[in-house]
Amino acid sequence: MAEKGDESSEEEATISEDVVVTKYQMAAEIANRVIKAVASACLDGAVVLDLCEIGDKMILEETQKVFKKEKEMKKGIAFPTCVSVNNCICNFSPLRSDPPVKLKTEDVVKIDLGVHIDGYCAIVGSTIVVGCTKDNPVTGKKADVIQAAYIASEIAHRMLKPGGENFLLSDTIQKAAVQFKCTSVEGIVSYCMKRNRFDEEKTIMLNPSDILRKELKKCEFELYEAYCMDVIVSTGEGKPKHQDARTTVFKRTDEVYNLKMKASRAFYSEVTSKFDVMPFTLRAFDEEGKARMGVVECVTHKLLDPFDVLYDKEGEFVAQFKFTVLLMPNGPLRITSGPFDPDTVKSSVQLEDPELKALLSSSTKKAKKKKKAKASETPKENGAAEDTKK
Structure with a gap:
């Protein structure tokens, strides 16, 4: 990590430069392929350790295929593959010496991983349910929490734009979660990303407690920033706890x-x-x-x-959607997405709040300004209008 006050960090390249965008997008393409491969291996009886190793091995293999001539360029894992099941909130990535954890049909599985090329990170996380398909969709509490997290993440994507504000975004995510009788998980942090580091001065915290809210700095999102947005929602209280899982x-x-x-x-x-x-x-x-x-x-x-590996209460379910966004002139560009099909989830709850529905239906792309009529065309158009009046 670059130390505070490092002059080089003030002059570093941003996504205003094409070469930086290219590195982000190449990392994102790999991250999207890897999470899809891990998700396809999440079958009944699959061992979580094996899934994590599939993800990490694939990241290392795929990143070695790019920028081969740049011998000094660092690339590889930006965040190790984690597979967190049911009430486990995040960061579960077991060791070979740990007791094996096996997936079962209808388990709610969160996959989380990251790829970097030359220090530019593309992070992605998604939620699937083992064995669920369009013909056999997930229902009940599981469907509610997944739908809540998915809709909240889509709203977050639309709100991550220049001039947006971190407190408003986190409050809106909580507002969306509550619509589905769920809650965003307290203290989960999303960051503005820079080369080789997260900017701890610019963060978005989900559902902060009163104490955390006082400590958190208000900030606005700016053009040419990159963000790792992490939306985690629970059917329970959303208060992370430690259990016996090894960090x-x-x-x-x-x-x-x-x-x-x-x-x-x-x-x-x-x-x-x-x-x-x-x-x-x-x-x-x-x-x-x-x-x-x-x-x-x-x-x-x-x-x-x-x-740390964190949990909500036993019997609750947690869903996650995590993605990387580049704040570009034509709108927030989301470069990572997990393999999620909304048709596999049938929640009985509908989004009713008009403000949230308007946000959800809004475009992520900036509206193009209409071209003004050329001076040579104006007299002709005015004349036509006058003829009509006559």
């Missing part, structure tokens, strides 16, 4: 500390060389046991930030 995904911070344990130093050295600033999973290390040992001291002294 396996981490990211380096800017903190400095002299590690005491040899295992910790060796582990952190490998993190620095292999993953640089991008999030990683302990599964990516050849010696998992040593990685599990070394990570403890690194987290204790804040050299690494953990992406």
Whole structure:
């Protein structure tokens, strides 16, 4: 991550330049293919570990096929593949040593992953239900929460435009969720993205508590910004809790500390060389046991930030739609989308709020201005009008 006050960060390229847009879009094309492949493997009896490994392996393979001549260019996983089931909110990416988790028919499955090319990240997340099709659609609470998250994400896409405001967007997402007797998950954060980093000064937080709302800075979205928008909705209270699942995904911070344990130093050295600033999973290390040992001291002294596995209450269901948007002159350009078919979901609840319905039906593209009549055409048109009056 670039440190605050780094002059190079102030002069970095933005999506106003075609080459940057190209890198975002190439990363997005890979992310969209990978999440589709993982989703197609989410069958009854599938093991979550296998699904995560399918995603990570495919990202690494696909990114090696682009910019082959740019030997120094870094590319690969921007966020490890996570597969979170039913009431699990996010960040579940198990290790080989963990007890196997198998999918069952009608499980609500959230797939979340990211790809980067030269530090430009394309993040995507989507929700599917195992075994559900157009002929056998999901119904009940599961359908309600998926529909709520899907509609809220579509509204968010339309509101992510220059001049938009973070508090209004998060409040509108909650308003949409409530229509389906659901709630957006408290504290889930979406970021303005820059090369190799998230801009923590510009964030969108879902359903913030009173304390979090006071701490959160109000901000406006600006032209040529890129955002990772994460919409997560629950049938429950939407208050994230920890359970017994092991945290396996981490990211380096800017903190400095002299590690005491040899295992910790060796582990952190490998993190620095292999993953640089991008999030990683302990599964990516050849010696998992040593990685599990070394990570403890690194987290204790804040050299690494953990992406904790979070849950809502047992028996509740959580749905997610996560996407990357580029704020372009002709409107917000959504470059990542998961493999979701609205026809596989039959919710008994309808969106009734007129303001939300208007937002949902609005175009994501900026309306083109009508061309003014040329000066040479004006007299002719005026003359025609006068003839009509006569």
